[in-house]
Amino acid sequence: MEDLINILKELQADTMQMYAQSHGYHWNVEGRMFKQDHAFFLEIYEDMFDAIDPFAENLRKLGSKAPFGLVQLNNNSDLEINDSLELSASQMFAELIKTNVHIIAKLKTAAEIASKAREESIANFLADRLDKHEFWNWQLTSTVKTTIM
DSSP: OHHHHHHHHHHHHHHHHHHHHHHHHHHHOOSTTHHHHHHHHHHHHHHHHHHHHHHHHHHHHTTOOOOOSHHHHHHHOOOOOOOOTTOOHHHHHHHHHHHHHHHHHHHHHHHHHHHHTTOHHHHHHHHHHHHHHHHHHHHHHHHHHHHHO
8 A cells, every 4th residue: 555655645746746837837938829828738737736636635545644845745756847937838848748748657557556456446536637647648749749840
């Protein structure tokens, strides 16, 4: 059970990192596609925000406390977020793709751990999150393809 608790803590922290990243990009995006990109980053950060609490609730269901301090969350995440204020819109999308792909891989591992632990409700939650991150992967990579041409 400890493996499941640890990976849920990592995913909670990574999700908070992606929330902050996409929200920061929402605030700072510029360029010809500003209105569209600004709205797209909003969709992503709202989804990330909505996912944070269920990670904490699943940790509590397993008898663990849910980390909330910035130091704790930073210690639980191995993501390297590019928070430069000088990124172009294309660079923001590329950085968000890297973050999302990292989370997809971790979600797949977590779902396997939850299934082996016979924690089906948590496995279902993780499968739903995986589906959403794969959706974002499709949306992000498709957007980059159109902006590069």
